[in-house]
Amino acid sequence: MRVSNNLVGILNLVTLLLSIPIIGGGIWLSKQANTECERFLDKPVIVLGVFVLLVSIAGLVGSCCRVTWLLWVYLLVMFLLILLLFCFTIFAFVVTNKGAGQALSDKGYKEYRLGDYSNWLQNRVNDNWGKIRSCLEDSKICQKLLTDNSTPAADFYKEHLSSLQSGCCKPSNDCNFQYISPTNWTKGATAALGNPDCEIWSNDANKLCYACDSCKAGCWIT
Numbered sequence: 252m253r254v255s256n257n258l259v260g261i262l263n264l265v266t267l268l269l270s271i272p273i274i275g276g277g278i279w280l281s282k283q284a285n286t287e288c289e290r291f292l293d294k295p296v297i298v299l300g301v302f303v304l305l306v307s308i309a310g311l312v313g314s315c316c317r318v319t320w321l322l323w324v325y326l327l328v329m330f331l332l333i334l335l336l337f338c339f340t341i342f343a344f345v346v347t348n349k350g351a352g353q354a355l356s357d358k359g360y361k362e363y364r365l366g367d368y369s370n371w372l373q374n375r376v377n378d379n380w381g382k383i384r385s386c387l388e389d390s391k392i393c394q395k396l397l398t399d400n401s402t403p404a405a406d407f408y409k410e411h412l413s414s415l416q417s418g419c420c421k422p423s424n425d426c427n428f429q430y431i432s433p434t435n436w437t438k439g440a441t442a443a444l445g446n447p448d449c450e451i452w453s454n455d456a457n458k459l460c461y462a463c464d465s466c467k468a469g470c471w472i473t
């Protein structure tokens with residue numbers, strides 16, 4: 252019992268120390284939040300930090316001062332957390348099940364469609380798209396493609412793109428646009444039918460395909 256008590260104490264000291272930069276980071280975010288993404292994230296980060304802090308204190312005090320009820324509270328919270336994580340994993344698996352991405356015969360990357368997901372998930376994504384989109388723009392996922400503007404088409408088609416890069420930074424394959432650079436495409440005379448993403452695509456670095464359904468779909472695979 253003593254060894255495990257010491258172990259619990261040390262682990263909680265570590266998480267206690269970790270919670271301080273988390274809270275600090277959350278406060279810093281809330282102080283200098285310029286984008287919608289930063290304003291969206293600051294509160295959850297602070298809540299997470301305070302939660303870790305409180306749980307660590309419970310575990311630390313419980314183990315080193317032998318406060319049994321505090322240790323039980325700590326164990327219960329840990330159990331619920333693991334249960335929650337387990338349920339969330341299953342949930343994430345179920346809702347994104349069909350959206351595994353479509354392999355294209357002559358391309359190194361896959362493409363993603365929002366229609367492959369459940370209606371429930373599609374609605375949730377659409378409701379929060381403004382915030383998620385702001386976070387995507389902040390994360391500069393398309394930066395590499397924006398700067399690779401001398402890549403020949405044949406090389407670009409062989410690249411392995413992440414789901415976000417494929418969905419958000421380039422137009423869908425079935426739009427049949429003509430390639431100039433990864434983020435610069437010429438719309439053909441024959442408008443692509445059936446895929447609204449083709450209308451949404453823009454060569455403007457601030458727009459690209461961030462509003463596309465393919466981007467919303469790519470968001471759920473990482």
Ligand SMILES: *[C@@H]1O[C@H](CO)[C@@H](O)[C@H](O)[C@H]1NC(C)=O
Nearest residue numbers: 431432434435436454455456
């Ligand atoms: C895309 O390429 C065309 C042709 O090379 C060029 O005129 C245009 O400025 C480019 N657009 C952007 C956004 O880079």
